[in-house]
Amino acid sequence: MSDLRAEAEALDARDELGGKRKEFVLDDTVYLDGNSLGALPAHVPERVADVITRQWGSLRIRSWDESGWWTAPERIGDRIAPLVGAGPGRIVVGDSTSVNVFKALVAAVRIARGGTDGPDATVGGRDEIVVDATTFPTDGYIAQSAARLTGCRLLPAAPADVPGVLGERTAAVLLNHADYRTGRLHDLPGLTAAVHAAGALAVWDLCHTAGALPVGLDEHGVDLAVGCTYKYLNGGPGSPAYLYVREGLQDRFDSPLPGWNSHAEPFGMRPDFEAAQGAPRGRVGTPDILSMLALEASLDVWDGVGVAEVRAKSLALTDFFLRCVEAYVPQGRVESLTPVAHAERGSQVALRCPGAGDVMRRLVERGVVGDYRAPDVLRFGFTPLYVSFADAERAARVLADTLD
Incomplete structure (x- = not known):
């Protein structure tokens, strides 16, 4: 197991919001498109x-x-x-x-x-x-x-x-x-x-x-x-x-x-x-x-969730994902458009990448769902209530494999 995968497991074990993940309908897909459409809370169909x-x-x-x-x-x-x-x-x-x-x-x-x-x-x-x-x-x-x-x-x-x-x-x-x-x-x-x-x-x-x-x-x-x-x-x-x-x-x-x-x-x-x-x-x-x-x-x-703790996890997730991208993706293949400063960062990571539309299509085929904006921007949205650090590490690893 790589150091980053082990770190992701440790971060998830300490995540105070980790229990919220089970309140959503999720599968083996890494879903990083909540900045376009959030996942389904599990109790909603009955209601x-x-x-x-x-x-x-x-x-x-x-x-x-x-x-x-x-x-x-x-x-x-x-x-x-x-x-x-x-x-x-x-x-x-x-x-x-x-x-x-x-x-x-x-x-x-x-x-x-x-x-x-x-x-x-x-x-x-x-x-x-x-x-x-x-x-x-x-x-x-x-x-x-x-x-x-x-x-x-x-x-x-x-x-x-x-x-x-x-x-x-x-x-x-x-x-x-x-x-x-x-x-x-x-x-x-x-x-x-x-x-x-x-x-x-x-x-x-x-x-x-x-x-x-x-x-x-x-x-x-x-x-x-x-x-x-x-x-x-x-x-x-x-x-x-x-x-x-x-x-x-x-x-x-x-x-x-x-x-x-x-x-x-x-x-x-x-x-x-x-x-x-x-x-x-x-x-x-x-x-x-x-x-x-x-x-x-x-x-x-x-219920029982504070926006401040959501923000803290959002920043931790995006920081970790950017570290994983830097470690896994060959240099020069993508360019981060995401501000380094936390005060200037929302809850998504944007990467400039030639052929972004085709790259995202192949990512989706391999179980990592984000989206792109023409002509060359890959977007990954991090919803702290259900996205894990393991998701972030896997997404960066699959991105590297796809570009390779």
């Missing part, structure tokens, strides 16, 4: 079966009250809140990440302008939206649409360059907490403070950090945030996203997508809209109950 057969099948319409369907968006939001450093009543679950980005960004511009909107609304001269130039494409598309709707000019900027483009005309800034290609972690506290110093609002996309590391939304004064639940939160394919609105902004949150579910009297069926109080303002239409309650069940795996 979903109950939703279908008893709640829907037997109780039917009564389940909106008796099974708590109606309050699910806020109830589940309160369960996600501690994982992103938010207090109760600040998060609502529903819709997709893209829809929530649109709601958050347009609402941020409206708040920055004092509640006015439209192409001629330049209150205080705030007619610019700054967007992360390295963002996931959909966020960029949504930002373009939000800019057209609000009459703003769109300014793409790399996160490190954002402070230099902020000014009196900035209304809102949309940033990713971690780069989806490289896993680079951006400075949420520092950039949020810079945005506020310019009199603008900060909107953060947490898709690649929630459930992998501390976020501190309340602590750092983030205005609005969105995120998906099917990556590190393991909510299942297409599980509903969430929207965070800082408590002090909730009475000014003016959604561009008002719906009957966000009405102060949703069953009053009044023709005029009056926004609900608090987190329900972020709702739109009827909640997607099946996937929402699957997500609620999935969140049970977080």
Whole structure:
């Protein structure tokens, strides 16, 4: 047995989160794609079966009250809140990440302008939206649409360059907490403070950090945030996203997508809209109950788990994997894009490799599942709740064999 394999066994034996692995449906595959789709928690199928057969099948319409369907968006939001450093009543679950980005960004511009909107609304001269130039494409598309709707000019900027483009005309800034290609972690506290110093609002996309590391939304004064639940939160394919609105902004949150579910009297069926109080303002239409309650069940795996210990294991796993890659892979075959500094690292390792798509296909055939991003980036996501150090060592060893 190699020294690194023996070290992996020793690290797994001391792993305080090691017992969580048995709460997921896993096999002999090394699954390092939880940054795209988290593994299935083992108890979820039974819970979903109950939703279908008893709640829907037997109780039917009564389940909106008796099974708590109606309050699910806020109830589940309160369960996600501690994982992103938010207090109760600040998060609502529903819709997709893209829809929530649109709601958050347009609402941020409206708040920055004092509640006015439209192409001629330049209150205080705030007619610019700054967007992360390295963002996931959909966020960029949504930002373009939000800019057209609000009459703003769109300014793409790399996160490190954002402070230099902020000014009196900035209304809102949309940033990713971690780069989806490289896993680079951006400075949420520092950039949020810079945005506020310019009199603008900060909107953060947490898709690649929630459930992998501390976020501190309340602590750092983030205005609005969105995120998906099917990556590190393991909510299942297409599980509903969430929207965070800082408590002090909730009475000014003016959604561009008002719906009957966000009405102060949703069953009053009044023709005029009056926004609900608090987190329900972020709702739109009827909640997607099946996937929402699957997500609620999935969140049970977080019982008794602290985000700080998840972060500690994430850093230990990625450090160990990088050591194994350095030891096993012939020099010059891959280039790590993952920041060395822990403060700049998310929970994935990105390796630049010629022919990355074909390399990943062969890795999958050999039982190591990650993914790649064109043209040449191999991505390996490390979900601390179920990825072991033995997984990390085996993945690096198989990568070396594949490249050889």
